[in-house]
Amino acid sequence: MMDKITMPVLMVDEDKCQRNIRNMVQKAENAGVDFRPHFKTHQSLTIGRWFREKGVYKIAVSSFSMATRFAKDGWKDIMVAFPVNLREMSALNQLAGEIKLGILLSDPGVLPTLKTGLMHKTDFYIKLDVGNHRSGFIPDDLDGIKSLLDQAKNNPLLKFRGFVAHAGHTYQTRSLNEVHKIFREGSGRLEYVKNTFAAEYPDAIVSWGDTPTCSLMDEFETLDEIRPGNFVFYDLMQYHLASCDWDQIAMVLAAPVVSRQNARKEVVVYSGAVHLSKDYLELDGPVFGEVVRLTEKQWERFPEPVYVNRLSQEHGILKCPDEYFDTIMPGDLLGIIPVHSCLTADAVQKYYNLKTGEFFQ
Amino acid sequence: MMDKITMPVLMVDEDKCQRNIRNMVQKAENAGVDFRPHFKTHQSLTIGRWFREKGVYKIAVSSFSMATRFAKDGWKDIMVAFPVNLREMSALNQLAGEIKLGILLSDPGVLPTLKTGLMHKTDFYIKLDVGNHRSGFIPDDLDGIKSLLDQAKNNPLLKFRGFVAHAGHTYQTRSLNEVHKIFREGSGRLEYVKNTFAAEYPDAIVSWGDTPTCSLMDEFETLDEIRPGNFVFYDLMQYHLASCDWDQIAMVLAAPVVSRQNARKEVVVYSGAVHLSKDYLELDGPVFGEVVRLTEKQWERFPEPVYVNRLSQEHGILKCPDEYFDTIMPGDLLGIIPVHSCLTADAVQKYYNLKTGEFFQ
Numbered sequence: 063m064m065d066k067i068t069m070p071v072l073m074v075d076e077d078k079c080q081r082n083i084r085n086m087v088q089k090a091e092n093a094g095v096d097f098r099p100h101f102k103t104h105q106s107l108t109i110g111r112w113f114r115e116k117g118v119y120k121i122a123v124s125s126f127s128m129a130t131r132f133a134k135d136g137w138k139d140i141m142v143a144f145p146v147n148l149r150e151m152s153a154l155n156q157l158a159g160e161i162k163l164g165i166l167l168s169d170p171g172v173l174p175t176l177k178t179g180l181m182h183k184t185d186f187y188i189k190l191d192v193g194n195h196r197s198g199f200i201p202d203d204l205d206g207i208k209s210l211l212d213q214a215k216n217n218p219l220l221k222f223r224g225f226v227a228h229a230g231h232t233y234q235t236r237s238l239n240e241v242h243k244i245f246r247e248g249s250g251r252l253e254y255v256k257n258t259f260a261a262e263y264p265d266a267i268v269s270w271g272d273t274p275t276c277s278l279m280d281e282f283e284t285l286d287e288i289r290p291g292n293f294v295f296y297d298l299m300q301y302h303l304a305s306c307d308w309d310q311i312a313m314v315l316a317a318p319v320v321s322r323q324n325a326r327k328e329v330v331v332y333s334g335a336v337h338l339s340k341d342y343l344e345l346d347g348p349v350f351g352e353v354v355r356l357t358e359k360q361w362e363r364f365p366e367p368v369y370v371n372r373l374s375q376e377h378g379i380l381k382c383p384d385e386y387f388d389t390i391m392p393g394d395l396l397g398i399i400p401v402h403s404c405l406t407a408d409a410v411q412k413y414y415n416l417k418t419g420e421f422f423q
Numbered sequence: 424m425m426d427k428i429t430m431p432v433l434m435v436d437e438d439k440c441q442r443n444i445r446n447m448v449q450k451a452e453n454a455g456v457d458f459r460p461h462f463k464t465h466q467s468l469t470i471g472r473w474f475r476e477k478g479v480y481k482i483a484v485s486s487f488s489m490a491t492r493f494a495k496d497g498w499k500d501i502m503v504a505f506p507v508n509l510r511e512m513s514a515l516n517q518l519a520g521e522i523k524l525g526i527l528l529s530d531p532g533v534l535p536t537l538k539t540g541l542m543h544k545t546d547f548y549i550k551l552d553v554g555n556h557r558s559g560f561i562p563d564d565l566d567g568i569k570s571l572l573d574q575a576k577n578n579p580l581l582k583f584r585g586f587v588a589h590a591g592h593t594y595q596t597r598s599l600n601e602v603h604k605i606f607r608e609g610s611g612r613l614e615y616v617k618n619t620f621a622a623e624y625p626d627a628i629v630s631w632g633d634t635p636t637c638s639l640m641d642e643f644e645t646l647d648e649i650r651p652g653n654f655v656f657y658d659l660m661q662y663h664l665a666s667c668d669w670d671q672i673a674m675v676l677a678a679p680v681v682s683r684q685n686a687r688k689e690v691v692v693y694s695g696a697v698h699l700s701k702d703y704l705e706l707d708g709p710v711f712g713e714v715v716r717l718t719e720k721q722w723e724r725f726p727e728p729v730y731v732n733r734l735s736q737e738h739g740i741l742k743c744p745d746e747y748f749d750t751i752m753p754g755d756l757l758g759i760i761p762v763h764s765c766l767t768a769d770a771v772q773k774y775y776n777l778k779t780g781e782f783f784q
């Protein structure tokens with residue numbers, strides 16, 4: 063059935079993917095928080111519909127292009143969870159005229175341009191930096207936050223909706239305890255900011271994104287909304303963080319075998335940096351993915367793990383124990399569990415459903 | 424004029440790019456070797472035509488998809504310089520029926536499928552490993568090479584054209600002397616292999632690819648053909664290898680400024696791992712690109728270099744000295760010299776010509 067796979071493509075185990083979605087929907091429901099999944103991971107209209115079938119109607123994305131694509135597919139409530147790019151005012155206005163659009167402010171310097179350029183009512187959120195140090199206000203900077211809120215009042219089209227944080231530093235943790243600690247500290251600081259402005263903005267929410275926290279915690283206490291994305295597929299990084307079990311990983315990259323180097327017992331696959339990205343894990347040396355054997359509609363690990371050890375533009379190179387090496391031929395298809403499914407999905411952007419044998423987007 | 428640039432796009436300085444092409448054409452001519460530029464770097468039909476206007480008619484690419492795209496644009500002599508992917512036999516046959524197609528063999532295990540599947544005359548080259556350890560035969564493995572050549576004789580559609588090497592390990596060098604050494608050793612070994620089979624294959628050529636060698640050397644002695652690709656743009660890695668001068672770098676990524684983090688004097692740009700790739704240089708810490716100021720149709724370095732220090736999916740983060748920090752506003756456009764132009768070009772695939780102000784592909 064896999065004969066029609068000729069090039070690197072993202073192979074999805076639909077049952078696992080649907081289960082990952084179902085579990086997170088259920089978890090949010092049980093915890094009493096809103097669920098706004100981040101679609102930057104899969105960027106797929108089909109997988110988007112799997113969410114919608116489960117009652118999800120609010121999403122986050124990381125660019126106006128993604129927002130436009132999903133809006134065209136019927137999504138009506140989209141947060142662009144990336145500091146607003148003023149150069150895309152035209153796309154912003156187009157979207158804000160059609161759907162409930164949320165934008166992210168992390169720098170008051172954007173307000174003058176929004177004042178002159180914005181043409182429709184737009185929700186906005188303030189980005190808070192809970193330790194990831196990427197963008198946003200430090201929660202202690204109450205003056206800065208107040209100043210932004212006050213300036214924004216001059217623009218009647220801007221409606222403040224709440225505070226947004228992404229605890230990307232959970233990706234550097236080594237234990238559940240550390241994730242707990244990041245969550246407790248971060249959510250505590252968010253709560254403090256929310257309470258500080260509660261008199262004036264009683265409906266402002268606190269929204270939290272990152273797959274390790276959302277996977278490992280069951281209660282979200284003071285949060286109003288969660289925004290995980292990666293959980294839809296998980297990946298090798300999440301597995302090694304213990305943020306998922308092996309059986310929750312729902313996507314592998316199809317990798318055609320093109321050459322065997324007998325003297326080094328290395329196999330060369332057509333799956334390189336342009337497919338997997340150069341994100342790596344340190345596991346006795348850099349690892350760019352774990353190689354799996356494809357069965358009819360599934361995949362299975364080699365008894366002793368086989369990793370992608372080196373990458374160049376289109377080449378992936380894996381060292382194989384002799385007993386597997388001898389079973390692999392050029393023209394075969396292997397699977398690679400990517401280190402970081404978001405980057406791999408963005409790079410390849412073409413899916414194959416292992417259950418139905420159909421390509422999809 | 425740059426108002427129409429709203430998102431990350433590859434900005435090309437056409438004059439520098441045309442000069443890079445002209446110089447390499449001239450160098451090959453002076454050295455008396457054939458020139459088969461590798462188009463995997465730019466993958467652009469327009470830039471391809473810039474080569475054609477200078478009399479180039481043979482090219483290398485790294486996939487059948489690229490070969491198909493360039494064949495449709497009139498290219499008639501294309502080597503797919505990547506171990507042949509047997510799963511794409513249909514694309515291979517289509518191309519072989521239309522143009523002079525060259526494929527790469529680095530594993531005799533592909534011959535049975537080529538015997539049954541190939542439908543048109545196809546040139547083939549044997550991949551030799553001159554120290555890069557990616558794919559191909561070790562030059563000492565004369566028995567292996569002979570055995571492949573003998574087996575290939577059973578397929579009248581396969582025509583042997585020569586030996587191909589890619590000295591990718593020049594990218595790890597630190598001096599011109601080391602590049603010289605890799606070239607001398609590698610080309611010497613190639614010559615030995617060629618001579619060994621010269622009685623039976625007097626027309627077999629030796630083809631060599633890698634930008635540092637082709638940039639730094641002027642004489643290619645025993646080679647018949649050079650296949651550099653990166654030189655069309657160069658990049659930060661080539662600059663730090665001293666394989667190019669600063670003024671030869673012909674492409675920067677346009678990066679919209681989306682946020683400033685005043686406390687850390689950091690600027691956040693919309694240009695992340697999905698645009699730049701995670702390739703990095705170690706220059707007092709990892710560097711994912713050098714930031715430049717855009718002038719009307721050019722760019723200029725900051726007096727003290729500013730680097731992209733951290734990356735996530737769409738975010739690039741750069742630390743700025745105070746005096747530049749205060750001049751940068753959200754909505755501004757910065758340029759980023761990528762660490763590795765091939766990966767950045769593959770990821771973004773959309774060009775803007777700084778000279779004409781036009782987008783192109």
